[in-house]
Amino acid sequence: MLRLRLNPESPAFTAVDVHETFLEESLITPNPERARELMNAFGISLDELLDLAVTHELGHAICHGGSEFQAELVGSRLREGLHPGCAEKQPVSHE
Secondary structure, three states: OOOOOOOOOOOOEEHHHHHHEEEEEHOOOHHHHHHHHHHHHHOHHHHHHHHHHHHHHHHHOOOOOOOOOHHHHHHHHHHHOOOOOOOOOOOOOOO
């Protein structure tokens, strides 16, 4: 993961170029120590983290990579039951 410049603590990542998504085993078959680390790091339950990880990684797959912001926007829309679009729209500043 370091060679790919990915966060080694991340429980999931997608390699878009080879069409593969990887989920840490602890998301599915929890190891109590690692589950506690993940829940503390993300501040949510393990079930919520699995949902977050899967929908975020689907965001990368749907948008053929995309930025982390775009993947999370798509993931958020999926979690809300909305149509996931890939247009990256950053919040507008009203200064």
